[in-house]
Amino acid sequence: MSAEHGETAGPEANAPLQDIRASDTTAKVLLEAVIAMSSHLELHSVLARIVESAATLTGAKYGALGVIGAGGVLDDFVTYGIDPDEQERIGDLPSGHGILGLLIRHPRPLRLQDIQAHPETSGFPDDHPPMKTFLGVPVRIRGTIWGNLYLTEKEGGFTEEDITLTETLATAAGVGIERAQAVADRADLAVLSDRERIARDLHDNVIQRIFATGLRLQGVALKAPEIAEQVAAAVDELDQTIRDIRSTIFELEHRGGSSLRKEIREVLRTYIGILGFTPTVRITGPLDTAVPGPIREHLVAVMREGLSNISRHARAQSAELELSVEPGSVSFRILDDGVGVTEGEPLSGLRNLKRRAHELGGTFELRPRAGGGTEFLWQVPLAR
Structure with missing residues (x-):
């Protein structure tokens, strides 16, 4: 017009x-x-x-x-x-x-x-x-x-x-x-790191000290029966304090609204200990606003499966994760430096990844990298 x-x-x-x-x-x-x-x-x-x-x-x-x-x-x-x-x-x-x-x-x-x-x-x-x-x-x-x-x-x-x-x-x-x-993501990551550090310090230091103090008080009560009742009450209060701190630790570890970026970080933190190294992660595009709920659920599951495959089969020393939202599509790529795709490897996990991609009108590929290792690429359209 x-x-x-x-x-x-x-x-x-x-x-x-x-x-x-x-x-x-x-x-x-x-x-x-x-x-x-x-x-x-x-x-x-x-x-x-x-x-x-x-x-x-x-x-x-x-x-x-x-x-x-x-x-x-x-x-x-x-x-x-x-x-x-x-x-x-x-x-x-x-x-x-x-x-x-x-x-x-x-x-x-x-x-x-x-x-x-x-x-x-x-x-x-x-x-x-x-x-x-x-x-x-x-x-x-x-x-x-x-x-x-x-x-x-x-x-x-x-x-x-x-x-x-x-x-x-x-x-x-x-x-x-x-x-x-990007600044907000870095700030979120810093807050999460601080929460993890505080929770770790509370668990490793504060709770242990309170527990040790309770044991010493119980030893004193054995030597001085006349104050046993007061000591028992103090130990009960220390036990309640430990329970309160553990509740605080849980809140620190689970606080925060839901977002795809946060879910990805949580999955990554879960696998760092299993892999034995920290993969690098690159995210480009409006991940939280452009990826709809159904695709988001598949994407998190695919990330878990991809990291699980590396931990079980790849014997890798490093890996790079790339999540990219482009016009009309979202892709998830993993590049590792492991032993590569081997014959006779179980296919159930790979079939599941292909099925997820096919249901959304997308594709999945697992192929050797030049120089060694494997490239994992899962890509689906944002709308059909």
């Missing part, structure tokens, strides 16, 4: 900065926005700055960034221009229906002169501010759709230049989001 009818696909998403014919002020705002996104380390701060910058650059009154989760619905929604009181009156955040759902299903720039006139519109909740003009642009990370930028209420409507500016900002936003996610 042409721009006169209120809708356009716009130019390519990777439009370079030098192609934007904007005023010096607009270029300055855009540059400041890119620098600010690069300097923020916390993901929500990056998202908020993206939305604010997009609204400022285009002159939109309202803005939002929707993060697409499993099943193609929005699992996060960061807004600009709506204060907390208004948001509370509006109620639940959008999940991705109507025009927002259209942009999820067809990820290309969408410009409307009147959002209410579009056949896909589903209207607004009660107490929602009136909105007419609309511009939506997808945000990509390494070619995969991660979310969408939504802008509304620009006087006179959005222009071709607005589309170009917003696409350029969305391209820069993808880089900033990926960087913030």
Whole structure:
């Protein structure tokens, strides 16, 4: 549909900065926005700055960034221009229906002169501010759709230049989001390491000292029967303290929300002792947001099976794990330096890996590496 009818696909998403014919002020705002996104380390701060910058650059009154989760619905929604009181009156955040759902299903720039006139519109909740003009642009990370930028209420409507500016900002936003996610992953790993260290210290040092103290007290009671009752009460309190510490250790080891990255780390930690070495792990792409639940379950099981095969058959000294989310697919690769694929090896595990891949429309390969070792590659599409 042409721009006169209120809708356009716009130019390519990777439009370079030098192609934007904007005023010096607009270029300055855009540059400041890119620098600010690069300097923020916390993901929500990056998202908020993206939305604010997009609204400022285009002159939109309202803005939002929707993060697409499993099943193609929005699992996060960061807004600009709506204060907390208004948001509370509006109620639940959008999940991705109507025009927002259209942009999820067809990820290309969408410009409307009147959002209410579009056949896909589903209207607004009660107490929602009136909105007419609309511009939506997808945000990509390494070619995969991660979310969408939504802008509304620009006087006179959005222009071709607005589309170009917003696409350029969305391209820069993808880089900033990926960087913030990487920082968050490193922080999560540091927190998990600290929890493990604290739990280990509590178990190896504190509990043992308390236990030894209890034994000494019981020895004192044998030598001084007149205080045996008081000593017994003190020992009971020490026993309760040990139980409380063990509960704390359990909480430290199991605390934290569910995410695919965390599940992968937990599987890896389980096998480090079995393998006798720590494999290197590389993760690229929006793993937690792009991989749906059913594939996620298969992926964790495949990782377990792959590491189990190395521990039982490969006699490897090192291994590299690569998890990659590309446009339309997710792949899991293991490279080891073991003895390679041998004749007569049990095939039940390999058949299971092939079955899992086939059920999802994907492939599985196990082949010798040049120079020794084995390459394990399991790859499936994200949608069928």
